[in-house]
Amino acid sequence: MTEFSTRAIHSGQEPDGATGAVIPPLHLTSTYVQDGIGGLRGGYEYSRSGNPTRDALQTLLADLDGGVAAFSFSSGLAGEDALLRAYLEPGARIVMGNDVYGGTHRLANRLHVPWGVELVTVEMSEPDRVRAALADSPAKTVLWVETPTNPLMKIADIETLAAIGHEAGALVVVDNTFASPALQQPLSLGADVVVYSTTKYLGGHSDVVGGAVVLRDQELADQVQFVQFGGGAISSPFDAWLTIRGIKTLSVRMERHSSNAQAIAEALLAHPAVEHVHYPGLPEHPGHAIAAKQMSGFGGMLSVALAGGPEAAKRFAESTELFALAESLGGVESLIGYPSEMTHASVKGTELAVPENVVRLSVGIEDVRDLVADVQQALDR
Known part of the structure; x- marks a missing residue:
């Protein structure tokens, strides 16, 4: 085969x-x-x-x-x-x-x-x-x-x-x-x-x-x-x-999505405005070992909880320049969203509700240096 x-x-x-x-x-x-x-x-x-x-x-x-x-x-x-x-x-x-x-x-x-x-x-x-x-x-x-x-x-x-x-x-x-x-x-x-x-x-x-x-x-x-x-x-x-x-380009795209997301996750982890980073590529992620066993890469998706609560999360989501504020994910371009009021609004108030200080990032395949700079300037506002 x-x-x-x-x-x-x-x-x-x-x-x-x-x-x-x-x-x-x-x-x-x-x-x-x-x-x-x-x-x-x-x-x-x-x-x-x-x-x-x-x-x-x-x-x-x-x-x-x-x-x-x-x-x-x-x-x-x-x-x-x-x-x-x-x-x-x-x-x-x-x-x-x-x-x-x-x-x-x-x-x-x-x-x-x-x-x-x-x-x-x-x-x-x-x-x-x-x-x-x-x-x-x-x-x-x-x-x-x-x-x-x-x-x-x-x-x-x-x-x-x-x-x-x-x-x-x-x-x-x-x-x-x-x-x-x-x-x-x-x-x-x-x-x-x-x-x-x-x-x-x-x-x-x-x-x-x-x-x-x-x-x-x-x-x-x-x-x-x-x-x-x-x-x-x-x-x-x-x-x-x-x-x-x-x-046709899925394999090469997923390699770049994964490497870019890893770098973004590590950069976010080091920022004082961040409370928690949810990304299975981080060794401290509770599912890291299982993900490493059943996945050949950790993917291009991550989410971040902001220490400043909902207002800080909304400000971050609305302050990026390369990461476009939009629903959906998985495209070559980077997207950012506020799940509580966007993709997961239908489960608000239920067991499945997403914490209001969480922002989701779909990390694209742009130059990783530009993406890291973008999230850092948005967090610094």
């Missing part, structure tokens, strides 16, 4: 047979001419059910994570919703971390709980608590693991939790958005399903919204495929093409 960075460029990307074009063509079509009734060319009839550009992305995604199938969605949440609808039923249970992305919790709490699904949140970095939350699980149970978490960068031991989940008969799902398949391979560690917001590192350029579900079980993959077909939450051909283009 070829190495990851080689597969990221070549898997599902055979040169065009008609012209020899190195980059496969973008199939911007909604429908396909048939050679008589039922005479489909290549199996394509309508782009909701299949499109060559989307298929190329799905082949690539499945290969990168070692899955039997992958599906590309119109957003990360659309992919998560399709997976849950495909697997769960009334009376089922979802066990997820008490620090998951606010949108994921909102999806489960506002859309699936009213359908009759039980939602339990637990500290995923403590396996005994996870085991207790899975006790007496119903037949349909999902253990939803996010690692590193958004935004407090907690680390969960995927291999250990997968074993605990399977012991309880649960489907083990890992949100691998922050690490990307370049840094972490959850299926190889025992997970059943990997989900992504491909908007983030996989796309990598803040110009496309998308999601992905990668599975290692064909039966469940067929169910997810039907839910996607029936519900229609597909990625467009152009969005799929942009995501493919982004994945």
Whole structure:
């Protein structure tokens, strides 16, 4: 088997047979001419059910994570919703971390709980608590693991939790958005399903919204495929093409994201205005050893708690010059956000609320000296 960075460029990307074009063509079509009734060319009839550009992305995604199938969605949440609808039923249970992305919790709490699904949140970095939350699980149970978490960068031991989940008969799902398949391979560690917001590192350029579900079980993959077909939450051909283009540079980008974030974390740690830095690349991070075991790099995301409280945090978030104040993450440019009132506003006042002195940084691939100077001048104001 070829190495990851080689597969990221070549898997599902055979040169065009008609012209020899190195980059496969973008199939911007909604429908396909048939050679008589039922005479489909290549199996394509309508782009909701299949499109060559989307298929190329799905082949690539499945290969990168070692899955039997992958599906590309119109957003990360659309992919998560399709997976849950495909697997769960009334009376089922979802066990997820008490620090998951606010949108994921909102999806489960506002859309699936009213359908009759039980939602339990637990500290995923403590396996005994996870085991207790899975006790007496119903037949349909999902253990939803996010690692590193958004935004407090907690680390969960995927291999250990997968074993605990399977012991309880649960489907083990890992949100691998922050690490990307370049840094972490959850299926190889025992997970059943990997989900992504491909908007983030996989796309990598803040110009496309998308999601992905990668599975290692064909039966469940067929169910997810039907839910996607029936519900229609597909990625467009152009969005799929942009995501493919982004994945080609994923390996080199993640190396730079990781090295830049490490330098930023160390610089923040040394500043008197900083109370705490959440970054798994720091030896003092409680999940550092586990992250070093299951990740090949520590990623480009970190968060920082300001000693001056909420006002200091807001001032810092609004004072950077290179770090743009914006939601989302994972692009080549650096972004900064205030989770309590931005990405995680939907869980404010709950167990999942983000402390109001916390600022989240998505460290881009700019020159690290410029980025360090920017955070330092913002903290000094």
